[in-house]
Amino acid sequence: MRIDVFTIFPAMVDAFAGQSLLGRARAAGVLDVRVHDLRSATTDPHRSVDDAPFGGGAGMVLMPGPIFEVVDRERPPRPLLYLSPAGRRLDQTLAHELAAMGGFSLLCGRYEGVDERVRRHLVDGEVSIGDYVLAGGEVAAMVVLEAVGRLVPGVLGNEDSVAEESFADGLLEHPQYTRPAEFRGWPVPEVLRSGDHARIARWRRAQALARTVRCRPDLIEARGGLSEDERRLLAELDG
Ligand code: SAM
DSSP states (O other), X not given: OEEEEEESOHHHHHHHHTSHHHHXXXXXXXXXXXXXXXXXXXXSTTOOOEEOXXXXXXXXXXXXXXXXXXXXXXXXXXXXXEEEEEEEEOOHHHHHHHHTSSEEEEEOOBTTOBOHHHHHHTOSEEEESSSSOOSBSHHHHHHHHHHHHTTSTTSSSOTHXXXXXXXXTSSXXXXXXXXXXXXXXXXXXXXXXXXXXXXXXXHHHHHHHHHHHXXXXXXXXXXXXXXXXXXXXXXXXXX
């Protein structure tokens, strides 16, 4: 899986992609993350990548020239996705879609964003990480890198954790406990220490349902409500 990132702050993204899970996957050759400096195509002594907006107004805009040149030169994997508040909102479904591709690329904006011709004639789509405005696309690129990277086969040590975690089945994850069995008077639920795997699985499913009903009823609605079995399971938990 190859992911190219275009930014005016390559060191920021490169350092992030060199650590922890992504760093190990990169070193093992499972993930090929290439970070490109948009300033590398500039020719003036100031290495300018931005200019004032036509029509006036606050801030600066990233010029199309350096962006088109670096992208043409590097021939990155497509789709090339511009990180932008106007884009498709990143969620686990989109992360899975991206992880299933052989590769893709990310373009980070800065200042007031990129010249409109980049959006219209260079990129293939736009991705947002949420309804708020960041100062640049770098943090958003890191979020995409991590959310997608950990879904690429061979990146996580234990592939089961992806199958069982939040959103995998349209539900939030069940509660997790580790040692000690009792902490400050709060014991770990007895069922988890019973060794009865069928009972544990049933309890976890019921807990995941209850947590999703409580914290994210919209997710329950999106999967068409609760089935009869699920209602029974929740009733067991209450009883
Ligand atoms: N003037 C732009 C607007 O009103 O939509 C905001 C520009 S923002 C200050 C600078 C850059 O940060 C954007 O070009 C984009 O790459 C990135 N960015 C900001 N918010 C983002 C978000 N929610 N998701 C993804 N990227 C974002």
